[in-house]
Amino acid sequence: MDATVSPELSDFASALIHSRHNVSPRRLDAPGPTPAQLQTILGAAAAAPDHGQLTPWRFVIVPYARRWLLADAFGLALMDRDPNATGEQIDNAREKAHRAPFLMLAVARLNDPHALADTPPRSHEPAEAEVGDAERLVSLGCAIQNILLTAHALGLGTGLTSGQAMASPRLRSLFGLGPGEQAICCINIGSVTRRKTPRLRPHTADYISSL
Numbered sequence: 001m002d003a004t005v006s007p008e009l010s011d012f013a014s015a016l017i018h019s020r021h022n023v024s025p026r027r028l029d030a031p032g033p034t035p036a037q038l039q040t041i042l043g044a045a046a047a048a049p050d051h052g053q054l055t056p057w058r059f060v061i062v063p064y065a066r067r068w069l070l071a072d073a074f075g076l077a078l079m080d081r082d083p084n085a086t087g088e089q090i091d092n093a094r095e096k097a098h099r100a101p102f103l104m105l106a107v108a109r110l111n112d113p114h115a116l117a118d119t120p121p122r123s124h125e126p127a128e129a130e131v132g133d134a135e136r137l138v139s140l141g142c143a144i145q146n147i148l149l150t151a152h153a154l155g156l157g158t159g160l161t162s163g164q165a166m167a168s169p170r171l172r173s174l175f176g177l178g179p180g181e182q183a184i185c186c187i188n189i190g191s192v193t194r195r196k197t198p199r200l201r202p203h204t205a206d207y208i209s210s211l
């Protein structure tokens with residue numbers, strides 16, 4: 001057996017994975033992660049599987065003092081797609097930017113269809129274009145899960161939020177998203193004020209078959 005593998009590690013991994021639950025940002029309050037905890041949490045993303053070592057994702061922290069920028073983007077994104085949105089609906093959209101003490105945007109770095117033809121292949125690694133968007137998104141998902149599990153291990157609650165604003169030009173412009181970049185979701189982290197009944201997870205028989 002590999003020296004790094006132990007029954008304790010397996011029990012710990014299982015307990016950690018199965019005790020994490022999504023927490024609505026409405027239930028995430030101060031204190032958020034300390035600077036030291038944040039370094040640990042953010043560093044966990046780097047351990048995600050990454051075909052070709054492209055780091056096909058990045059994260060943009062939105063400090064509390066700058067949440068109003070995100071609130072503006074959420075509000076304007078709603079007004080763009082629904083010119084009849086009420087003041088209350090716009091306020092609700094804006095308010096989502098102010099919830100958890102820590103918030104950052106997860107950005108996928110997907111293939112830019114216009115640039116692919118110009119990318120020269122590298123001899124020792126798959127050409128950038130060989131790592132398709134599905135693989136890049138899987139890598140981001142793993143990075144996000146590493147972040148969620150590490151925050152959970154530190155006693156913090158985490159919640160993911162997305163919605164139609166992710167694709168809005170307002171959000172793209174605020175975060176300076178380049179061609180091929182896609183905003184996927186916000187990662188919210190804080191102290192859990194109130195837990196909901198955790199959702200039931202599927203059984204292995206629901207998603208495993210044999211060839």
Ligand SMILES: Cc1cc2nc3c(=O)[nH]c(=O)nc-3n(C[C@H](O)[C@H](O)[C@H](O)COP(=O)(O)O)c2cc1C
Binds near residue numbers: 020023
């Ligand atoms: C990319 C992504 C975006 C999500 N966006 C939202 C969201 O906008 N609102 C929400 O309530 N949950 C969102 N979730 C969280 C899921 O709803 C949650 O993970 C799911 O209910 C399963 O719960 P669990 O994580 O506690 O097992 C998102 C999850 C993912 C992977």
